[in-house]
Amino acid sequence: MTTVTTRTVEYPADNLTMIGHLALPAGTGRRPAVLIGPEGVGLSDVERHRAEALAGLGYVALAFDLHGGRYLEDPEDMLARCMPLLADPGRMRGIGHAALDVLRAEPRADPGRTAAIGYGTGGAVALELGRDGADLRAIGTVNALTTGRPGEAARIRCPVWAGVGSEDPIMPPAQRDAFTAEMEAAGVDWRLVVYGGALHAFHHPTVGHTVRPGVGHHPRHAQRAWRDVVALLAECLPVAD
Numbered sequence: 001m002t003t004v005t006t007r008t009v010e011y012p013a014d015n016l017t018m019i020g021h022l023a024l025p026a027g028t029g030r031r032p033a034v035l036i037g038p039e040g041v042g043l044s045d046v047e048r049h050r051a052e053a054l055a056g057l058g059y060v061a062l063a064f065d066l067h068g069g070r071y072l073e074d075p076e077d078m079l080a081r082c083m084p085l086l087a088d089p090g091r092m093r094g095i096g097h098a099a100l101d102v103l104r105a106e107p108r109a110d111p112g113r114t115a116a117i118g119y120g121t122g123g124a125v126a127l128e129l130g131r132d133g134a135d136l137r138a139i140g141t142v143n144a145l146t147t148g149r150p151g152e153a154a155r156i157r158c159p160v161w162a163g164v165g166s167e168d169p170i171m172p173p174a175q176r177d178a179f180t181a182e183m184e185a186a187g188v189d190w191r192l193v194v195y196g197g198a199l200h201a202f203h204h205p206t207v208g209h210t211v212r213p214g215v216g217h218h219p220r221h222a223q224r225a226w227r228d229v230v231a232l233l234a235e236c237l238p239v240a241d
Contacts, residue, residue, distance in 0.1 A: 004055040006048075009062070013098035014091055016068030020099060021048040023055035023062075024108050032137075032237045033060040033109035035100055035129075037122020039143070039201055040082040042071040046204055047119075050226075057230070058239035060109040064099035066121060073209040082121050089149060092128040100134065113137055115158075115237045117229055119203060120144055123162075130156035138236035140229045142203050145171045145179040145192075153186035160190045161232045163225045165198025169214035193228060195221040 003026040011018050021043065025031055034054050038047045043065045051061035066085075072078040085091055096116070104111035115138040116126035123144025130139045131148045133155040142163040160183060164171045176192065183190035195202060195218065201211075202218035203225050 004052050006052060006055075009102055011098055011102045013065075013095045014068075014085075018065035018095075018098065019043070019069040020065050020102065021051055021063040022060075022103075022106065023048075023051040024060055024106075025055045025058045029108075030110040031058055031060050031108060032113040032115070032233075032239060033062070033103050033106070033111070034233065034237070035096070035103055035114065035116040035118075035126065036061060036063040037096075037116070037118025037125045038063065038066060039120035039122065039204060040066070040078050041073065041207075042067045042078075044071055047122075054230075054233075057233075059233070059237075060103070060106055062099060062103040062106075064095070064102075064122070064125075066095065066125075073207075075210060075212050086121060086124055086146065089128050089131070092125045093132045096125040096129040097132075097134070100129065113237055115139070115233055117141065117233075118144060120201065127160070130158065130160065133157065138232050140232045142225055142229075143168065143171060143200055145175050147175075147178050147182050151186075153182050153188055156183075156186065156188050158189075159232070159236055160188055161193070161228065162191070163193045163195060163203075163228060165200060165202045165218065165221070166194050166196050167198060167214075168200040168202075170200045170212075193225075195225065197221075 118126035123141030
């Protein structure tokens with residue numbers, strides 16, 4: 001059985017002390033590395049477990065923080081923090097680059113072979129890294145069909161995979177169309193998977209606190225989306241490259 005080791009990492013970003021979760025695979029050699037961004041509520045055990053699952057597959061994985069160690073259970077608190085952030089590409093890129101620097105500085109990580117995946121706000125951060133020209137092998141997002149500033153998608157240097165629920169009121173058909181039009185106009189190698197009957201954050205297990213309308217877990221599609229993300233990494237960032 002593969003042995004995974006983990007540790008907490010602290011680093012500055014967005015005028016906060018971020019607290020990420022680093023997961024390392026067995027062995028001593030360098031491995032490809034994956035950045036994992038959380039939903040708008042912030043880093044939780046869901047993303048920590050995903051980092052550990054990827055480490056079990058042979059990746060160095062860092063689940064990054066959005067809110068300086070806070071988990072924003074109250075939807076109003078979450079919106080007050082995330083809406084200004086989503087409207088400011090520079091701030092998102094700062095958060096993403098700070099985490100990416102930590103990941104690439106890890107001795108077990110191959111800094112030339114990295115990918116970024118993310119969910120919701122964390123997925124928007126991953127996309128902004130691409131629009132900022134970050135050297136990534138793949139970008140994967142769920143619930144994050146955000147569009148960027150005109151022309152900047154042309155700086156994306158890797159395939160982009162995106163997943164969204166068909167019944168997601170936060171990412172409706174018009175948002176899907178705008179996102180795919182941006183990717184197509186920029187000549188990006190993109191894919192979009194629409195999961196039938198799924199709401200926003202369908203990938204995230206049910207939580208015990210209040211959530212926004214239109215949010216709900218879909219167990220079957222959650223498993224499919226995870227398999228799709230793993231397949232993206234296997235294609236673009238194989239462990240035995």
